[in-house]
Structures are given as C-alpha cells and as structure tokens.
Amino acid sequence: VAARGFFSNLLFENEMRDQVMQRHGIAERDIVGLLAHLGADCPGAISCVPEGAPPGKRPGRLDIDYEMLDGAPVVPEAAPATGLDIVPLPVEGTLARLMASLRDHRRLPAGIDVPSPLAGVQGKVALAVLPNGRLGLPKPGSGAPTTHILKVPRESAMSSVVREHLATRLMARVQRHPVAQTRVMGEGSLQGLLITRFDRNVAEGKVHRLHQEDLCQALGLGHTLKYERRGVEGRAFNASAICEILRSTRVPALARQAFFEITLTNMVLGNSDNHAKNHALLYAAARPDLAPAYDIGPVLLDAGVTHEMSFRIGKARMADDVDRDDLSAFMTALGARGFSKAQENRVIGIAQALVQATEDLPRLAGKGLCDAVRQQARHLSENLELGLDIPEFDAVPVNRPERM
Structure with a gap:
C-alpha cells in the first residue's frame, strides 16, 4: 500500500497522461503501465524506466x-x-x-x-x-x-x-x-x-537535480489523502504522521519548530490549503531536510472552497477556533513538550510582523489580503489572550464545512 502511494504520486494528472492512457489502452489505476511511458522524468531526482532502458535524467x-x-x-x-x-x-x-x-x-x-x-x-x-x-x-x-x-x-x-x-x-x-x-x-x-x-x-553553468518528496510520497499516501479529513485511522495526514516525518530529518528539533512556525504563519495569511503535497522533504544529504515553504495562497479570499484546515491543530478544524489547548496538543503530537513560552513569543512576533506589513497591501493587491491577515491575527490574539493591537478591517466570510 505504501509503495502504491509513493509511486502514484510520481504521476501528474495532465493531458500527457490522458494521451498515454488512450493511445496504449492503459487503465488509470495501472501505475506501473503509466510509469513505463511517463516515468523517465518524474518528480524528484529519480526515473522509472523499463529494464535496460537508459536513465531519463542527467544534469x-x-x-x-x-x-x-x-x-x-x-x-x-x-x-x-x-x-x-x-x-x-x-x-x-x-x-x-x-x-x-x-x-x-x-x-x-x-x-x-x-x-x-x-x-x-x-x-x-x-x-x-x-x-x-x-x-x-x-x-x-x-x-x-x-x-x-x-x-x-x-x-x-x-x-x-x-x-x-x-x-x-x-x-x-x-x-x-x-x-x-x-x-x-x-x-x-x-x-x-x-x-x-x-x-x-x-x-558553474550546470543544473543538477536534488531529490525531493512531498509528504504524501514520504508517508506512502495516495494523492487523494492529502487532507486529514480524507484519511482513515492509521493512514492520514495528521500531526502524528507529520511527527514521524520530522523525526526522519537531519535535525528533527529544527524541522519541528520550522513546521510549527510555517503552520502558524499560514493560519494568519489565510492559507488553509497547506496539505501534504504542499510540504516536502529535500534530500541534499543522506537524511532529508524540511523543504522551503511553498504554495502559499490566501485561499480565505476564495469564496468557492472550504476554509477547513488541511490538518487539525489539536481539536480545531478551523483556524479561527485554534486556542492555547489546541496548540499545546498539536505541539505534543509533533513530539515537543507542549506549547512553550518561547513558542508563544514567536507567535506574537509573527502575528505582529504580519499585521504591520498589511499597511502596504491595499496599494499592491487591493484590500482583501489586508483584511484577511488582520482578521486571522485578531482571532489568534483573542483565542490565545495575547492582547495584540489589530487595526480595523472589513470581515472576510469564512466557509465552514457545514455551510458548503
């Protein structure tokens, strides 16, 4: 099952895949058959080619x-x-x-x-x-x-x-x-x-690939399980699974803190779409590092999608429900000793810096992103009783699952 999840994530859903399926009569679930035609240039630094074929990649x-x-x-x-x-x-x-x-x-x-x-x-x-x-x-x-x-x-x-x-x-x-x-x-x-x-x-004029795996691949989960809500017990993208991934990195404590800070920043930016395929491991050495943060879209401004978080933080499914107990449970599940004072100070620093940066946003991108950041920061400040000074904003509608 884990192998199927890993290799299925090497296939993109695009016109090239559809053409191969139609031309060669290959079923959508025939991963090996599809990789025989499309595996020469899969994601990461690996190739999947028929036995005896030359490698599909080089610098x-x-x-x-x-x-x-x-x-x-x-x-x-x-x-x-x-x-x-x-x-x-x-x-x-x-x-x-x-x-x-x-x-x-x-x-x-x-x-x-x-x-x-x-x-x-x-x-x-x-x-x-x-x-x-x-x-x-x-x-x-x-x-x-x-x-x-x-x-x-x-x-x-x-x-x-x-x-x-x-x-x-x-x-x-x-x-x-x-x-x-x-x-x-x-x-x-x-x-x-x-x-x-x-x-x-x-x-020096040359381009080399570095191997990377998104967290669906690393966990052996099919791409349809990239959200926690689509998983089942033992096979879900949740805090416990993330903990196991972070333990495999070169410096687990640094990776854990980075993942926590990226998650909190995504919350304030209104990005609830930070699912398993929007996090990755990067192999520049024998053991991987947490890859740079990427795909940071403020989906809170998209009225056509749910704004439920990609994975729960404690018991919370929505960013505006996250409180101190949820953060403590989340950090414990990630392998830390709860939600520390140092981490609270980082939350304050991140939220304050983002709110301060909103002053330039209306001129650059309209008022929506400014309102979203201020709204999310206020929820966080109130739920954690941080006492942050948040400027006024127009409310941004939040799509909860029960309303979709």
Whole structure:
C-alpha cells in the first residue's frame, strides 16, 4: 500500500497522461503501465524506466541543453524587498502564447514541445532561466532539468498571482526557515507566478537535480489523502504522521519548530490549503531536510472552497477556533513538550510582523489580503489572550464545512 502511494504520486494528472492512457489502452489505476511511458522524468531526482532502458535524467548544461523561448523577457536575478517589480511580458511570442493557452485551456498550445511531465498540470509549465536571464526549455531528449515553474491561473482568478506572491513574501519576512522565491510575470488579464525551484542546484553553468518528496510520497499516501479529513485511522495526514516525518530529518528539533512556525504563519495569511503535497522533504544529504515553504495562497479570499484546515491543530478544524489547548496538543503530537513560552513569543512576533506589513497591501493587491491577515491575527490574539493591537478591517466570510 505504501509503495502504491509513493509511486502514484510520481504521476501528474495532465493531458500527457490522458494521451498515454488512450493511445496504449492503459487503465488509470495501472501505475506501473503509466510509469513505463511517463516515468523517465518524474518528480524528484529519480526515473522509472523499463529494464535496460537508459536513465531519463542527467544534469543540464545551460550553454547547450536549452532553447530560448521567443518573446521571453529578461528575468532579473534578485527580486526587490518591497513593491511588486513586475516582469513585463511581450504581447507576442511563444511565451505569451504558451501562457494564454494555460490560462484559457489549461494545456500547452499546439506545436510547443515541453518534455517536462509538469506541463499543463493546473496551469503550470516547467522552464529554465538561461545565463542571459531569458526563459527557455530543455531540448527534447536532453534529459536536462528545469530551474523554474510558471503558474498561470484562469482569467477569473488572475488576482491570485499577486496575492500568492505577496503572501509568499510575507512568509519569508517572518520565517527563519527558507521560503520559495517568486516573481510576477505580466500584467492585466495575462499574468503568471514564476517560482524558483528549490530542488535544483545551479552552479558553474550546470543544473543538477536534488531529490525531493512531498509528504504524501514520504508517508506512502495516495494523492487523494492529502487532507486529514480524507484519511482513515492509521493512514492520514495528521500531526502524528507529520511527527514521524520530522523525526526522519537531519535535525528533527529544527524541522519541528520550522513546521510549527510555517503552520502558524499560514493560519494568519489565510492559507488553509497547506496539505501534504504542499510540504516536502529535500534530500541534499543522506537524511532529508524540511523543504522551503511553498504554495502559499490566501485561499480565505476564495469564496468557492472550504476554509477547513488541511490538518487539525489539536481539536480545531478551523483556524479561527485554534486556542492555547489546541496548540499545546498539536505541539505534543509533533513530539515537543507542549506549547512553550518561547513558542508563544514567536507567535506574537509573527502575528505582529504580519499585521504591520498589511499597511502596504491595499496599494499592491487591493484590500482583501489586508483584511484577511488582520482578521486571522485578531482571532489568534483573542483565542490565545495575547492582547495584540489589530487595526480595523472589513470581515472576510469564512466557509465552514457545514455551510458548503
């Protein structure tokens, strides 16, 4: 069962998978059959290929293994600490056509050959930033890795690009643990979020993969069990399971504290979608580290989804219900000695820093994200009796499971 869960998470649900199923008559549950055709370039640094076949992956040389995309803008090396600094997108060219197809059809346009299995998954495509700062693709058959992921939402959800970018930047502002780096590409009705891959090492003109496993893979859970509420006793993404994962890391105490702080920050940012596939282990040595925080979207602003947390904190299923007893139970389940004074001080520091940062949010992303952060911080302050000074805000509706 655990092996099935691990290998099923190596398959993306995209057009490439559907085509293989139809062309070769392979059932959706035939994981081995699908990997025989799609396993050469699975997530992480592994390949699943038929016996005797050559490996599907190798390090990439930026000078010979990639082709630049027509109409790709120059991506600056470092994002600014303040403001959006949007990377402009030419209205014509392959990149604009690719992004428009992801936005409108959730697939790549005809005639663009992208070897990565990520192509088209939830409006995503894997790319590489070349030495001249422009975006490119690995040459077909090269086995070379990409360096970035570009996410393009539907036009109706285009505001999510800036919101996720700002939420990610806020996470980085208050975390001691690494956080994914993001840039906004394009403006208006065609925008994308460009994310630097943390499972890559780029040095001296070469790109090497670092193996990573999301927590569904690490726990042997199928992707349908990424939320605790979908699990069963003994097979669920809950605090006890997370504890076992954190114990396997190089420095379990640091990983546990980082996971706690990321969880609390997600609560204040309104991100209840921090499920098992939005956390990962990164293997840069024999034992893994907790990967940088990523996929930090303030889903509280999405009225069409439940806002129930991905895993319970103590007995609480909703972020606005979490109290001191819940945090103590959560930390105990993670392997700590309850909710300490030092951890309370970190909660205060995180909440205060995020609330202070909301002053610039209306100018950059409208009022919604500002209201969400202040509302979540007030709930936390009141439930834990922290006495934080929270500025006024307009209430953001919360979708509870019983109301959906």
